[in-house]
Amino acid sequence: MAEDPKYQRIHRALAPFFAMLCLVSLPFLWMSRLAGIATAFAAIGWLVVYGLLRLDRVRAARWLTSALPVLHLPMVALALGRPVEAHLYLLVSVGTPFVLYPRSERRMIAATVVAFAASYLACEVWVSTHAPWLSLDPGSAAAAHSVIVVGAVLFALVIAGYTAVTGWNADAALAAEHTRTESLLRNVLPARIAERLKRDPTAIADRYAGCTVLFADIVGFTRMSERMPAAELVGVLDEIFARFDDLADAHGLEKIKTIGDAYMAAAGVPEARPDHALAAARMALAMQDVIAGLADRHPGLRIRIGLHSGPLVAGVIGRRKFAYDVWGDTVNVASRMESHGVAGRVQVSAATAEQLGAALRVEPRGTIEIKGTEPMAVFLIVPPS
Structure with a gap:
């Protein structure tokens, strides 16, 4: 030394x-x-x-x-x-x-x-x-x-x-x-979870009855990355995800993680809230607006977003690098809502559409086959005019 x-x-x-x-x-x-x-x-x-x-x-x-x-x-x-x-x-x-x-x-x-x-x-x-x-x-x-x-x-x-x-x-x-x-810890974990972890470093795991999980994925990003310099590629992702982080703070969602060009967030964790579906849907629409605002500099840039509501388990894993994550069928279905979704639109499950009620208008898209489950009815949120 x-x-x-x-x-x-x-x-x-x-x-x-x-x-x-x-x-x-x-x-x-x-x-x-x-x-x-x-x-x-x-x-x-x-x-x-x-x-x-x-x-x-x-x-x-x-x-x-x-x-x-x-x-x-x-x-x-x-x-x-x-x-x-x-x-x-x-x-x-x-x-x-x-x-x-x-x-x-x-x-x-x-x-x-x-x-x-x-x-x-x-x-x-x-x-x-x-x-x-x-x-x-x-x-x-x-x-x-x-x-x-x-x-x-x-x-x-x-x-x-x-x-x-x-x-x-x-x-x-x-x-x-x-x-x-403290700042680094709060950037990695939700503030409430960070405080719990400091008081008791044992495993943190909670079950939530009502949450909405949001998945977003940039369409065609793999092809885009092949023709874009590395520094520019990282800069674009950083700009997009930084704006998504701001939206998560504004709408009260918890950012869970990013995986490549995919972004995951959840509403109703770690603080339960009755309007979790509406909060996630409003953030999803705002994310589409962010991408639309970048179209002049990045033509063809679009994202698919999928939402699903239901119970899940959330907790902290890891010893050297803590991570707050969520698990359960709700997470899996939300991922399928995104992967089977439509570019430039927000696709939601019937459970999420029911939670939204009259707060946002949805239109039926039909029934889709999802691996491991029965065929599911899905809906697209109609952006407010």
């Missing part, structure tokens, strides 16, 4: 900051030749860290970053003693590896934290029980102490600020990802 580049950016930003802290404190520490030399070498070391990062020598930069405080700060603490409190840097430095190193560098993080903690404890014991190597007058000790404390506070604030900003950004990213996931 590729490393997150943010750690390198932070490392490059903090290395010059650490070098600056060393250089600012250098005049106050030069009174102790050992502390001054150690601080000067530390400043150079942090600049070397910055250069290594610029050259993408990341691992070498991390090892040097882990070693510098352990080599530098104990020297200053032992040389100047308790009045200066230089070992405070070791204490506040414990959080540094968590900011600069990715989680994949667990061993380096653990080694650095242990080294900082051990060095701090050793210095704490030493300065508490031994005299400093260099005796400072009260004024010099106070000045050096002030510089080191201010630097330690600034360092702690930088680490705390970064941690806070990172936490806020992570919260914002998590919220955005949650919103995106």
Whole structure:
């Protein structure tokens, strides 16, 4: 897995900051030749860290970053003693590896934290029980102490600020990802079903007594696809089905799926409604209007639509790619209504025609043979004038 580049950016930003802290404190520490030399070498070391990062020598930069405080700060603490409190840097430095190193560098993080903690404890014991190597007058000790404390506070604030900003950004990213996931889930499943699935991931299956299934198929699409460039073909289908999706939302139908150039939707699922047949019929007529509106750009474009009403079972299948689907004889008959239908018209079964009543006018087409069933009377919806 590729490393997150943010750690390198932070490392490059903090290395010059650490070098600056060393250089600012250098005049106050030069009174102790050992502390001054150690601080000067530390400043150079942090600049070397910055250069290594610029050259993408990341691992070498991390090892040097882990070693510098352990080599530098104990020297200053032992040389100047308790009045200066230089070992405070070791204490506040414990959080540094968590900011600069990715989680994949667990061993380096653990080694650095242990080294900082051990060095701090050793210095704490030493300065508490031994005299400093260099005796400072009260004024010099106070000045050096002030510089080191201010630097330690600034360092702690930088680490705390970064941690806070990172936490806020992570919260914002998590919220955005949650919103995106919710949106994707609702694009795949009906909102009511998505909520049920989040509460209980077990199988979702419901039986509905009254629904209407709609099938639509583009006439002659196979021949059209043979002479049309792939990008144009997909663009045409996307435009058509996107408009059909809008119609499904407007008329309260649930889009079930698309299969090639076929479109399937259902009324009365997952929310039962008494006017399921009328809602599906009105959507079907609107779909015919959509296709008619595209005739100028795509001559000869027509669709067959079939409707059938009756009971069915609806539910969610799949584990990695959820799908809301419907099953039952109602689905099979609706498919036959489409496949045995008339281009440019909406064909419905007797059950759907009965459900429509006087809301829409239908005309009998006769009786058709449907595989697996008795001959069925079918009707064509008369488009409103």
